[in-house]
Amino acid sequence: MRPSTRFSFADLPFKLWHSPTITTWGSFAARTLSLVAVFPLVLARFSAEQVVVWSLLSSIIGLQMLADLGFGSTFSRVIAYAMGGSNNLVDFRNPKRVHGGGKPDWEVIGRICSTMGTVYGRLTVVSVIALASFGTWSLIKPIDALPERTEAWLAWAVVLATTAITFRGNAYSAYLQGINQIALLRRWEIATSLGAVVTSTTVLFAGGGLLGLVAANQIWLVIATVRNRWLCGAVEQGRFFSQCGQGFDRPIFQAVWPSAWRSGVGIALTSGLIQASNLLYAQWGPVQQVASYLIALRLIQAVSQFSQAPFYSKTPLLARLHSEGKLDEQVRVARRGMLLSYWAYGLGFVTIGLGAAPLLALIGSRTPFVDPLLWVLMGIAFFCERYGAMHLQLYTTTNHIIWHIVTLVHGIIFAAVTVCAFGVLGVYALPVGLLAGYLGFFSWYCAAHSYRAFRLRFWSFEKATSLAPLAFILVYCLGAVWLPVIHKS
Numbered sequence: 001m002r003p004s005t006r007f008s009f010a011d012l013p014f015k016l017w018h019s020p021t022i023t024t025w026g027s028f029a030a031r032t033l034s035l036v037a038v039f040p041l042v043l044a045r046f047s048a049e050q051v052v053v054w055s056l057l058s059s060i061i062g063l064q065m066l067a068d069l070g071f072g073s074t075f076s077r078v079i080a081y082a083m084g085g086s087n088n089l090v091d092f093r094n095p096k097r098v099h100g101g102g103k104p105d106w107e108v109i110g111r112i113c114s115t116m117g118t119v120y121g122r123l124t125v126v127s128v129i130a131l132a133s134f135g136t137w138s139l140i141k142p143i144d145a146l147p148e149r150t151e152a153w154l155a156w157a158v159v160l161a162t163t164a165i166t167f168r169g170n171a172y173s174a175y176l177q178g179i180n181q182i183a184l185l186r187r188w189e190i191a192t193s194l195g196a197v198v199t200s201t202t203v204l205f206a207g208g209g210l211l212g213l214v215a216a217n218q219i220w221l222v223i224a225t226v227r228n229r230w231l232c233g234a235v236e237q238g239r240f241f242s243q244c245g246q247g248f249d250r251p252i253f254q255a256v257w258p259s260a261w262r263s264g265v266g267i268a269l270t271s272g273l274i275q276a277s278n279l280l281y282a283q284w285g286p287v288q289q290v291a292s293y294l295i296a297l298r299l300i301q302a303v304s305q306f307s308q309a310p311f312y313s314k315t316p317l318l319a320r321l322h323s324e325g326k327l328d329e330q331v332r333v334a335r336r337g338m339l340l341s342y343w344a345y346g347l348g349f350v351t352i353g354l355g356a357a358p359l360l361a362l363i364g365s366r367t368p369f370v371d372p373l374l375w376v377l378m379g380i381a382f383f384c385e386r387y388g389a390m391h392l393q394l395y396t397t398t399n400h401i402i403w404h405i406v407t408l409v410h411g412i413i414f415a416a417v418t419v420c421a422f423g424v425l426g427v428y429a430l431p432v433g434l435l436a437g438y439l440g441f442f443s444w445y446c447a448a449h450s451y452r453a454f455r456l457r458f459w460s461f462e463k464a465t466s467l468a469p470l471a472f473i474l475v476y477c478l479g480a481v482w483l484p485v486i487h488k489s
Contacts, residue, residue, distance in 0.1 A: 023186035024309035030193035070263025079178025084323035169225030196220035262401035303348035310340035342469035377431035388443035391450035410437035
């Protein structure tokens with residue numbers, strides 16, 4: 001007799017509690033609270049010069065992903081393969097080469113975790129040295145514009161000191177995601193993110209400045225690292241620690257390295273390039289304009305990250321399904337995740353576009369919001385990025401990594417267009433350059449590989465995922481740009 005599959009409201013709390021998508025959304029929502037609670041206080045209490053330094057510190061913290069060299073996503077993916085019972089960690093483009101039996105291969109997982117621990121121990125040293133060098137150079141000019149420089153340099157010292165701890169914690173997060181403990185990890189992230197928001201708000205209400213705000217945020221990143229270490233020991237009978245003392249496993253590293261460096265190059269030339277362009281723009285742009293752009297960029301990136309939850313929370317499951325050869329089920333899961341992600345992005349983008357300027361005026365922000373055209377360009381660019389990135393993630397489950405190719409070409413286009421157009425367009429050259437890179441290569445190239453690998457047709461797949469959200473966004477963009485023009489005329 002088949003078990004009942006009827007929906008029951010009594011089961012709803014349990015399903016929400018254990019849902020990777022809902023808990024990931026909850027984690028992003030908790031972090032987004034900083035935009036609601038902390039961000040307005042910063043804009044109301046900090047000068048434009050302080051906002052620039054605070055935003056740049058956040059960008060530098062984001063650059064830690066470059067030092068990761070793509071190992072985090074790669075280790076997480078190969079652990080997911082091994083959870084599906086596969087010991088083939090090299091190439092899954094041909095389903096006939098998939099050997100997963102559906103049961104975890106803990107011997108292989110132990111070798112992966114042991115190698116991961118050694119790799120991250122070495123990468124921690126590299127990341128601290130790299131951030132200390134490049135970060136210090138990029139902060140000299142913005143900090144020199146402050147009346148109180150000592151506080152800013154102490155804040156930077158706090159960031160560097162905590163980086164040595166938090167970067168090592170990437171290994172714990174990769175393991176938890178690889179064994180598909182997404183819901184557990186995100187539930188704890190909600191708790192610590194709320195703690196960070198409460199602490200930061202308290203610091204600002206108590207009159208704390210840049211140093212106090214940075215310290216309040218960084219201490220919770222350390223707590224999160226300790227938390228993830230504890231979780232690794234609490235799940236799966238603590239196998240993470242009982243099997244990770246085997247030392248560096250060269251065959252595992254040789255299987256992981258080709259995918260890792262390609263992923264690392266990809267991350268460096270997408271998110272890393274955006275963060276680096278912010279630091280460079282801060283060296284030459286007018287302070288008020290830089291502050292407005294960094295505010296808008298922070299908001300659009302928050303929307304983009306929030307929208308990733310329905311799809312990215314399923315990436316370990318997608319990898320496991322691929323290792324088990326269940327390609328049809330994999331496509332169904334991916335299609336649903338993409339649709340929800342596009343709508344989450346569209347609704348977030350339009351909501352901020354309509355409400356950001358009035359809200360900043362209401363709270364008495366010293367820094368205005370960007371004009372509608374700049375916001376529209378940023379929104380369309382990041383939508384194209386989401387389109388290409390999700391297809392890239394889907395294709396990556398084959399473990400054939402093309403990140404280095406797509407992001408290198410995208411980076412070249414972005415840099416060339418931005419540099420050539422900056423003298424004419426000013427700050428508009430940044431989103432125009434991004435859009436040129438995405439439309440010129442990144443988005444369609446990633447989608448083409450995804451369609452080919454899973455035998456998808458553009459129209460039948462995209463009409464069920466991206467087309468309706470895109471139409472919604474374009475209607476808003478036309479109204480945002482043309483209505484002010486019509487009103488003035």
